[in-house]
Amino acid sequence: MRIRTKDDYLRSLKEQGHVIYYNGQLVEDVTAHPAFVPHINAAAKTYEMALAPEFEDLATAISHLTGERINRFTHIHQTVEDLIKKVQLLRAVAHETGSCFQRCVGWDALNATYMTTYDIDQKHGTDYHGRLVEFLKMIQATNKMVVGGMTDTKGDRSKAPHQQADPDVFTHVVERRDDGIVIRGNKAHQTGAANSHEILIMPTQAMREADKDFALCCAVPLNSPGVIQIFGRQTNDERKFGGRLDSGNPEYGLVGGETLMVFDDVFVPWERVFMCGEYEFAGTLVERFATLHRQNYGGCKGGVSDIIIGASAVAAEMQGSAGASHIKDKLAEMMHLAETIYAGSISCSAMGQKTASGAYYPDPLLANCTKQNVTRHIYEIARLAHDVAGGILATMPFENDLKSPQIGKYVEKYLAGVEGVSTENRIRILRLIENMTGGTALVESMHGAGSPQTQKVMYARLGKIDMKKKMAKKLAGIEEEAPRA
Amino acid sequence: MKVAIKFCGGCNPEFDRVEIFHRIKASAGDSIEWLQLDQKDYKAILLICGCPTACPEEDLQQISRVVSIKNNGLPPERVVAQILGRGHADANQD
Numbered sequence: 001m002r003i004r005t006k007d008d009y010l011r012s013l014k015e016q017g018h019v020i021y022y023n024g025q026l027v028e029d030v031t032a033h034p035a036f037v038p039h040i041n042a043a044a045k046t047y048e049m050a051l052a053p054e055f056e057d058l059a060t061a062i063s064h065l066t067g068e069r070i071n072r073f074t075h076i077h078q079t080v081e082d083l084i085k086k087v088q089l090l091r092a093v094a095h096e097t098g099s100c101f102q103r104c105v106g107w108d109a110l111n112a113t114y115m116t117t118y119d120i121d122q123k124h125g126t127d128y129h130g131r132l133v134e135f136l137k138m139i140q141a142t143n144k145m146v147v148g149g150m151t152d153t154k155g156d157r158s159k160a161p162h163q164q165a166d167p168d169v170f171t172h173v174v175e176r177r178d179d180g181i182v183i184r185g186n187k188a189h190q191t192g193a194a195n196s197h198e199i200l201i202m203p204t205q206a207m208r209e210a211d212k213d214f215a216l217c218c219a220v221p222l223n224s225p226g227v228i229q230i231f232g233r234q235t236n237d238e239r240k241f242g243g244r245l246d247s248g249n250p251e252y253g254l255v256g257g258e259t260l261m262v263f264d265d266v267f268v269p270w271e272r273v274f275m276c277g278e279y280e281f282a283g284t285l286v287e288r289f290a291t292l293h294r295q296n297y298g299g300c301k302g303g304v305s306d307i308i309i310g311a312s313a314v315a316a317e318m319q320g321s322a323g324a325s326h327i328k329d330k331l332a333e334m335m336h337l338a339e340t341i342y343a344g345s346i347s348c349s350a351m352g353q354k355t356a357s358g359a360y361y362p363d364p365l366l367a368n369c370t371k372q373n374v375t376r377h378i379y380e381i382a383r384l385a386h387d388v389a390g391g392i393l394a395t396m397p398f399e400n401d402l403k404s405p406q407i408g409k410y411v412e413k414y415l416a417g418v419e420g421v422s423t424e425n426r427i428r429i430l431r432l433i434e435n436m437t438g439g440t441a442l443v444e445s446m447h448g449a450g451s452p453q454t455q456k457v458m459y460a461r462l463g464k465i466d467m468k469k470k471m472a473k474k475l476a477g478i479e480e481e482a483p484r485a
Numbered sequence: 486m487k488v489a490i491k492f493c494g495g496c497n498p499e500f501d502r503v504e505i506f507h508r509i510k511a512s513a514g515d516s517i518e519w520l521q522l523d524q525k526d527y528k529a530i531l532l533i534c535g536c537p538t539a540c541p542e543e544d545l546q547q548i549s550r551v552v553s554i555k556n557n558g559l560p561p562e563r564v565v566a567q568i569l570g571r572g573h574a575d576a577n578q579d
Contacts (some may be wrong), residue, residue: 053521054503054533057541058494088496088540095495306497342497 003143004051006044012144013040013195018222020194020229020259027231030194034240035231038249039257040195042097043145046073049093058089063140064358065133073103074140076114077360083349087299091342094303098249098436100256100444102147102192104296109148109200110136111359112289113217117274118357120281128217128274129357135219135272144197146219149187149261150289152204161207161214171201171263172214173276180269181276183216187263191256191448193229196222199261203275206283215282217275218268226266229259235439245399245427248435255444287458288361293449294371295362298345301374301445304436305338305381311433312388318426319390319417330384337377344370365462368455375452378445382437389433396427488568489520489527489549491541498535500557506533512561516569529568 003009010031020027022035030036049055050071061075061082062068077083086107093101114136117128139146155169164170171185183201193199200219207215220227234254236247244250275281313331316322348366355361386393392415402411402424412423435441446452473479492502509531510519520527532545532553545551552568 053490054492054506055495057492058496085494088494091496092494 002141003047003145006048009044009047009145010040012197016197016221016223018229019227020231022231035237036194036257038099038240038247038251039102039192039253042099042101042252042256043103043192043195045093045096045101045252046071046103046145047143049096055092058085058092061085065137066140068140070140071143073107074110074136074143074146075107076111076136077352078358079360080350080352083295083352083360083362084346087295087342087345087349090296090299090345091303091306094300095306097252098304098307098432099253099441100191100300102195102256103145104300105148105191105256105293106146106196106198106200107148108289108292108296109150109202110139110146111292111361112285113200113202113274115288115355115357115359115361116217116281116285118355119284120275120278122356124278126278131271132274135274139198145192145195146198146200147190147193147196147222148289148293149190149193149199149201150204150286151188151190153186153188153260154204161211167214170204170211170214171216173216174213174265176276180267181218181273183218183220183263183266183268185263187261189232189447190229190259190261193222193259193261194231194257198222199227201263202285202289203282205286207279209279211282212277212279215275215277215279216273217285218273220263220266220268220272224266226264228262228264230262232258232260235441236435243399243403245402245424245431248431248433254435255440287364290450290454290458291362291364291367294367294455295345295348297374297445297449298341298343298370301378302338302342302345305334305341305378308381308385308433308436309334309338311429311436312385314429315389315426315433317418318421318429321388327388330388334381334384337381341370341373341377344373364458368458368462371449372452372455375446375455379442382442385433385437389430393430393434396430399427402427486516486529486569487518487520487527489522489524489530491522491530491532491545493532493534493536493540495535500535502533502535505554505557505561506531508561509564513565513568516565531564531568 003012013031014029020030027033031040050059059072060069061072063070064076064078072089090104113132117132120126121129152170155164155166161170168185171183171187173181174184175182198219198221202217203215239247309331316327321327344366348362348370351363351366352360397411402408415423415426417426490506495502529550529552530545532541532551534553534555537555539553539555542553554564
């Protein structure tokens with residue numbers, strides 16, 4: 001069945017019957033559980049926008065495999081224009097949801113695996129790429145949602161996977177059979193996993209020969225026996241269970257809806273295995289996924305920032321401070337920061353390159369710079385939003401206080417802003433700012449697609465420091481080599 | 486007159502593209518029958534772009550007659566007049 005509409009998507013999740021726990025309880029139907037509905041609504045936007053005339057130009061693409069029009073979230077980038085459209089699409093979807101919509105992770109996993117399986121086959125004569133293409137055709141035809149599984153919990157960071165006291169802290173192969181493999185381990189921080197159909201498992205880091213059982217890439221349906229998900233807590237998550245006003249962004253999620261995913265001896269048939277022991281390609285796959293994912297952040301976080309900026313401006317208008325020069329300056333600074341991260345995403349896309357597989361790949365140095373800026377700029381945008389909104393952001397009463405027959409009149413009276421604006425609407429916009437600028441939402445900008453230090457590591461390798469030194473010495477008139485540190 | 490409506494992808498629009506389309510549609514009334522781009526049987530395309538970059542403009546200009554708007558400054562009735570004027574001119578040539 002091809003998933004086209006939001007209803008199709010919800011039905012597919014109901015029917016799939018995957019195992020997921022929330023707060024110690026097995027969830028029977030994620031589509032009816034208030035903790036999951038906002039995230040599902042955000043992911044559903046990727047289906048709805050592909051059907052909307054005003055977004056289809058970005059939200060759909062033509063498959064290079066079949067010539068069919070497909071959801072762009074299942075597309076393999078064929079040109080620099082595709083890379084740019086990816087970023088534009090992410091900004092557009094973020095405008096609709098004001099939160100993570102999750103589907104880029106699997107998209108990036110598909111693209112990274114597409115490129116890397118081609119390279120593995122070239123070296124080893126394997127048929128991983130052909131298998132991946134068949135899997136991709138199925139995903140494009142059915143429009144299923146794929147979660148990209150990269151991050152293992154990793155246990156003792158000072159030890160390699162094979163040195164761990166419990167090797168299951170890294171996902172690995174425990175049995176090789178004629179018909180497939182059996183895997184065990186986990187993936188952490190799995191954005192969108194609670195409402196996806198498939199996981200595309202990738203290695204979490206570069207591997208050496210002793211770790212070849214951990215050099216693993218494969219696709220697993222999320223309703224497979226042995227796959228268990230445990231949903232992560234979020235800031236103010238219980239507000240989803242109450243009134244709409246307190247949640248701030250009642251229709252959509254706070255972040256992506258992340259889970260800890262456990263693989264308790266899960267069988268994977270060979271046709272779904274795309275790397276199994278080719279340890280020298282583990283680092284390549286990780287780097288490609290990371291680059292493709294870091295490319296995104298100026299798009300989606302740029303779009304989310306647009307909402308925060310708009311909300312801050314509305315809050316200022318509602319409390320009569322919009323005319324103050326320092327407010328205008330702060331809003332201008334927020335725009336500067338948002339457009340800077342967007343510019344980074346566009347630039348790494350514009351400088352994209354064709355890989356041997358034919359798929360296009362963003363400039364990795366520029367993509368890493370983009371993500372590094374996101375780890376800083378989003379915090380600063382949030383800080384400025386808090387500044388503009390005022391201390392009321394942290395001290396507003398409950399929605400039930402506003403609606404209380406006894407004390408509602410006091411909330412209404414004393415939290416009023418400018419004449420003509422209802423107190424309820426003022427609270428609504430302030431709650432939206434609170435939702436988008438605190439706690440989990442910020443941490444997601446810091447660590448999603450890799451923590452800041454991972455980008456610094458890439459600078460050391462991609463930053464062309466030898467060339468920079470050579471150029472400096474030439475201008476300074478230095479001819480002898482400096483001793484290497 | 487049959488006219489296809491086409492929107493840009495809307496990555497960072499300067500105005501509400503759908504709202505302006507509804508205003509143009511209301512202004513046109515029965516004088517225009519709106520089609521999707523893949524329905525083919527149209528005399529012109531109304532292209533609504535959210536910013537001056539107008540991403541789809543170049544591709545569409547090569548395949549059909551396009552009335553392109555990139556801001557919401559033009560009154561809807563003038564957009565309709567442009568569409569109909571261009572359409573009739575083309576029809577006269579047929």
